[in-house]
Amino acid sequence: MYSINSISRQTTEVTTKARRYAMPRRNLLLRSLLFLGVLTTTVWTAPSVQAAPETVTIAAANSLKDAFRKILPLFEAHNKDINVRVIYGPSLTLSKQIEEGAPIDVFLPSQVEEIDQLEKKGLVIQGTRRVYAGTSLVLIAGTELPAPIASVQDLRTALIRYIAIGDPKTSSVGKVAAQYLKYSKLDSQLKSQVVYAEHSRAVLDLVAKGEADLGIVYRTDAVSNKKIRILDDAPEDSHQPIHYGVAAVWTAKNISGAGDFINFLGRPQIQALLQDHGFDRIAEPQVGLAQRQEGQ
Incomplete structure (x- = not known):
């Protein structure tokens, strides 16, 4: 497991914005066609010499950590020629690292909107974007102390010392939590009580230690934490849908392995594991951003 700081040390220094984003059209097309070949064709050739496992480097949101502790070993067991290197962090931070050329x-x-933003800049390999799961936004409290409220409706009347949310500038969960507070007209009322944390794990820590009475995170963040209890779900129409996406990005070196992993997430066994960790199944036509825009 690697930290966000470790990825920065491995990132190739890029001198200009044009050089960061420039990928020859022909090269990008060839990489996309290669990926599509991985999705549609399986060709097995007996190797004359056993090859060393290749590495697939994955940049994943913090809220995937608990589920991936079980999923990644299963993937490696099914793909003995692949080793997985995973870097966890806030989605917005990871996205910025990819823009700057991180080896992912x-x-x-x-x-999934984070992928769409990269796709608009030409930093996603065509045809690789998928939506594979969803989740809900929940109100949480610690298990050690009595919760000051029982539901999201009580936020309007209860006396609260602090409520922790992710920083909207650095985390996707913070952006969605801020949307909920604004939609519910609680942003002004709770302004002095809101404590911002860098990411969802930091929100969980503040609540578990009693430094904040309440917190707002994704269900996927809270469901496996024994020091946290879920009090209530935020209404679905109070924020944008929470859809987890996956894609191979422009810095990919192991496109074949990336395709294998993206396909693996759709297996029934893996979808069941995701549901055990607070994810929801998503039935979405698997099309690219441009196709979806054309249909609007």
């Missing part, structure tokens, strides 16, 4: 094969943010 697969990007898994907690909001």
Whole structure:
């Protein structure tokens, strides 16, 4: 497991914005066609010499950490020629690292919109974007102390010392939590009580330690934490849908392995594991951004 700081040390220094984003059209097309070949064709050739496992580098949102502790070993067991290197962090931070040229094969943010933003800049390999799961936004409290409220409706009347949310500038969960507070007209009322944390794990820590009475995170963040209890779900129409996406990005070196991993997430066994960790199934036509825009 690697930290966000470790990825920066491995990132190739890029001198200009044009050089960061420039990928020859022909090269990008060839990479996209290669990926599509991975999705549609399986060709097995007996190797004359056993090859060393290749590495697939994955950048994943913090809220995937608990589920991936089980999923990644299963993937490696099914693909003995692949080793997985995973870097966890806030989705917005990971996205910025990818823009700057971080050596990543697969990007898994907690909001598919982060992939769409990269796709608009030409930094996603065509045909690789998928939505594979969703989740809900929940109100949480610690297990050690009595919760000051029982539901999201009580936020309007209860006396609260502090409520922790992710920083909207650095985390997707913070952006969605801020949307909920604004939609519910609680942003002004709770302005002095809101404590911002860098990411969802930091929100969980503040609540578990009693430094904040309440917190707002994704269900996927809270469901496996024994020091946290979920009090209530935020209404679905109070924020944008929370859809987890995956894509191979422009810095990918192991496109074949990236395709194998993206396909693996759709297996029934893996979808069941995701549901055990607070994810919801998503039935979405698997099309690219441009196709979806054309249909609007």
